[in-house]
Amino acid sequence: MAEPARAKPKPTPETQHFWDGTKAGELRLQRCDACANVYFPPRPFCPSCASRKVSVFKASGKATLYSYVINHRPAAPGFTPPYAIAVVELDEGPRMMSNIIDCPQTPEALELDMKLEVAFEKLDDKITLPLFRPAKG
Amino acid sequence: MRRNQVAVVGAAETTELGVIPNMSQIQLHADAALNAIADAGLKLSDIDGFATAVETPQQMAHYLGITPTWVDGTSVGGCSFMLHVRHAAAAIEAGLCKTVLITHAESGKSMIGKLPRSTAPDSLNGQFEAPFGVYGPPSMFPIPVLRFMKTHGITHEQLAMVAVMQREWAAKNPRATMKDPITVADVLNSRMIAYPFRLLQCCLVTDGGGALILTSADRARDFPRKPVYILGTGESVETPMVSQMKTFDSSRAFKVAGPLAFKEAGITHGDVDHLMIYDAFAHLPLYGLGDLGFMPYEETGKFIADGHTRPGGKLPLNTNGGGLSYMHSGMYGMYALQESVRQMRGIAPAQVPNAKISVCHGVGGMFAASGTIIFTNER
Numbered sequence: 382m383a384e385p386a387r388a389k390p391k392p393t394p395e396t397q398h399f400w401d402g403t404k405a406g407e408l409r410l411q412r413c414d415a416c417a418n419v420y421f422p423p424r425p426f427c428p429s430c431a432s433r434k435v436s437v438f439k440a441s442g443k444a445t446l447y448s449y450v451i452n453h454r455p456a457a458p459g460f461t462p463p464y465a466i467a468v469v470e471l472d473e474g475p476r477m478m479s480n481i482i483d484c485p486q487t488p489e490a491l492e493l494d495m496k497l498e499v500a501f502e503k504l505d506d507k508i509t510l511p512l513f514r515p516a517k518g
Numbered sequence: 519m520r521r522n523q524v525a526v527v528g529a530a531e532t533t534e535l536g537v538i539p540n541m542s543q544i545q546l547h548a549d550a551a552l553n554a555i556a557d558a559g560l561k562l563s564d565i566d567g568f569a570t571a572v573e574t575p576q577q578m579a580h581y582l583g584i585t586p587t588w589v590d591g592t593s594v595g596g597c598s599f600m601l602h603v604r605h606a607a608a609a610i611e612a613g614l615c616k617t618v619l620i621t622h623a624e625s626g627k628s629m630i631g632k633l634p635r636s637t638a639p640d641s642l643n644g645q646f647e648a649p650f651g652v653y654g655p656p657s658m659f660p661i662p663v664l665r666f667m668k669t670h671g672i673t674h675e676q677l678a679m680v681a682v683m684q685r686e687w688a689a690k691n692p693r694a695t696m697k698d699p700i701t702v703a704d705v706l707n708s709r710m711i712a713y714p715f716r717l718l719q720c721c722l723v724t725d726g727g728g729a730l731i732l733t734s735a736d737r738a739r740d741f742p743r744k745p746v747y748i749l750g751t752g753e754s755v756e757t758p759m760v761s762q763m764k765t766f767d768s769s770r771a772f773k774v775a776g777p778l779a780f781k782e783a784g785i786t787h788g789d790v791d792h793l794m795i796y797d798a799f800a801h802l803p804l805y806g807l808g809d810l811g812f813m814p815y816e817e818t819g820k821f822i823a824d825g826h827t828r829p830g831g832k833l834p835l836n837t838n839g840g841g842l843s844y845m846h847s848g849m850y851g852m853y854a855l856q857e858s859v860r861q862m863r864g865i866a867p868a869q870v871p872n873a874k875i876s877v878c879h880g881v882g883g884m885f886a887a888s889g890t891i892i893f894t895n896e897r
Contacts, residue, residue: 387651390648391638396645447665448664448665450660454656463713476762478646478761479650480650480651510650
């Protein structure tokens with residue numbers, strides 16, 4: 382029997398560029414052309430000033446660890462507990478939920494404000510998830 | 519909204535609380551509604567306004583056999599009932615209806631006649647949170663707490679004390695699910711659920727319900743129970759995605775709803791005799807104490823650990839035992855409201871002597887929404 386898979390996102394017209402980006406190995410954010418606000422999750426207008434003039438750009442992929450839990454139970458399908466569910470703060474400002482890979486899933490290893498970098502995990506031909514790992518160097 | 523123009527004249531919970539395997543979710547609603555109707559000395563046909571959450575107003579109106587002229591199906595999570603009280607008070611004042619019934623019930627443990635919660639894969643939560651392993655409230659609600667602890671200098675022991683203090687209140691309450699005393703060591707040695715939270719820092723999962731009946735303060739004098747007046751109200755929403763809160767150092771929805779209610783009530787924090795802060799998890803009372811302006815966030819953990827919220831303390835908090843020890847069917851806000859009403863009537867199992875003002879603060883979703891109701895028993 383196949384292992385139960387993790388929940389898979391289904392893009393909408395407003396978020397397609399983000400998922401196209403992760404598939405291409407890019408973390409794409411949006412910036413308002415009117416007020417320069419950088420925001421996430423994707424939408425075709427600025428949630429700060431309501432301008433519809435917004436641009437998609439490639440983010441640096443650099444982030445810091447803002448907060449997390451280490452989930453023991455119940456575990457989501459496709460996950461082996463304990464596993465950390467993290468919120469990372471991107472260098473460009475927005476925060477996003479993710480997982481921290483290449484790192485023990487322990488309070489000792491997961492220090493708040495530690496430097497992270499994006500890593501891409503391909504789920505299938507359509508969806509690649511943005512995950513984060515401790516920054517090198 | 520004007521102060522003390524609307525009153526609670528009926529309040530009751532389901533006949534049983536805890537594990538109720540012989541009742542579906544809509545019947546739990548009806549059980550609570552019929553108990554509240556009896557408490558108010560009314561007939562169902564007297565009800566011309568109706569509000570509920572999760573179950574639709576049409577579902578419950580049909581089941582109860584009522585045809586209201588005002589309905590509210592606001593469903594923003596566990597604080598929906600605080601919002602219903604606020605909306606109902608406005609509706610009564612505006613003359614849209616005279617007698618409002620608000621019901622909540624959830625077959626949270628037995629799951630009879632209850633749809634499981636699901637997240638659509640093309641929703642924002644489905645795209646940007648679910649793929650990272652969130653799975654139910656214990657994996658989501660505590661996500662902000664490590665940041666809150668670091669910013670404000672809160673300790674694991676202080677967060678354990680929240681559960682210890684509430685158990686002291688629960689021990690006085692015959693209807694509480696968990697009554698045996700616990701220690702900080704018990705909390706910190708209980709099973710890990712989602713670090714940093716352990717079992718005893720997470721709410722119970724039970725079945726039950728509650729209902730309230732509101733009418734104008736002028737009519738309220740003619741009812742059998744002591745009227746409990748609506749002194750102040752507030753509400754707000756922030757985001758359905760916990761990851762997208764503006765900051766984890768506080769809750770924006772709390773910081774809007776709470777102060778709005780205080781301003782409307784025209785009271786200061788020193789006037790508060792009794793306080794309920796919806797405690798789905800142990801960090802919520804700390805957010806509530808800070809966001810509602812009772813004290814700086816840095817002092818919240820110490821305040822609870824020092825015993826100021828326990829029985830006999832200067833700020834009695836979650837006096838039914840809270841979601842951690844009393845009961846938690848999934849949307850606990852109704853039970854917090856019920857306890858505030860009992861305290862204002864003077865009939866609570868752990869009654870705060872001479873309490874005249876009660877603040878009841880609720881959360882919906884994972885800091886997604888908030889509602890605050892301030893009650894008084896003096897007009």
